[in-house]
Amino acid sequence: MIRAFIKTIIKSVFRWFGLEVSAITPRPEPPPLYANLDKVLDLNRAGIQASYECPLDQCLILNGFSFCENGWHPFVEAYHDMFSGPGKIRFRGSFLEKYYNTWMPGCSGEAMAGFRYPPAQLASTAPFTLHAPWMEASPSYRQALMERIILDENRASGCPGLGAGEGYGLHGPVSETKGDIEFQRLVKIYKSIKAKGYDRTHGDGDITAIGIEFNGQFRFCVMHGQHRVAAATALGFKTIPVNITKVVHYSEIRHWPQVYRGYWSEEQARKFIEHLFSFDSRAWAETMGLLVHKGR
DSSP: OHHHHHHHHHHHHHHHTTOOOOOOOOOOOOOOEESOHHHHHHHHHTTOOOEEEEEGGGEEOTTSOBOSTTOOOHHHHHHHHHTSSTTOOSSTTSHHHHHHHHOOOSSTTTTSTTOOOOOGGGGGSOGGGOOOTTOSSOHHHHHHHHHHHHHHHHHHTTOTTOOGGGOBTTBSOOOHHHHHHHHHHHHHHHHHHHHHOOOTTSTTOSEEEEEEEETTEEEEEEEEOHHHHHHHHHTTOSEEEEEEEEEEEGGGGGGSHHHHTTSSOHHHHHHHHHHHHHOOHHHHHHHTTOOOOOOO
16 A cells, blocks of 8 residues: 555656656567477477577478478569669559459469469459468458458558558459558567567567478478568578477378368368479479569
């Protein structure tokens, strides 16, 4: 009681001088970061949080675009374009605008670049759904979730009235407003990481990804943070801190949620994983006329 009264008096004195007193909540320390994947996986299995210093060569996203040295991702390409010369920091006339006007998949199945065996149900879900066989959510539930995520992203960018129909950052078509939101977001993240490095204590912390194991090899499917991964790639980083939220194994495909529930056949799921490990996103981009930067 007395302590609360004293705090009130102190705050009143500071306010009299035009100052404000507020509590400072310390940022939590990020989990330990290890370059040894086996150690990270062992700690995580034991319930101990640890992050992986993941080589960018192992990072990709659900539709097959890759952050590896010989791979291709539209955001990385956009960075090479926007910072290749003076006067290019605007959406209109940018590579990103060209990309959105070039690749406009009509459904979720088509949004998986170069994949020829998507489940039939993905033909009736929006392209931003990007469904995978290891997910817990059905395609329809995943679509609803992605719609909410898009609305949240637009709201956070200062456009609360901008709906999912205005487009999604990973493909076209997009409205000019949505395209500019994505462009400015990329610029902001790039400049921040260039100036300060990758700050694990800031904002969302580590990248989150699903670990996919196939014949003893791993790929990490980035689920949250691909703008940061793209900026790090364009800036020449070799690794990125990753929080591995789940690990799936090719040998256990028949037990994956969307396989045993019948949304994906076992054969389709196997072909999808094989596709993620073998897909040449750079060659795909070249055939689409989207390879602006010839080398990293």
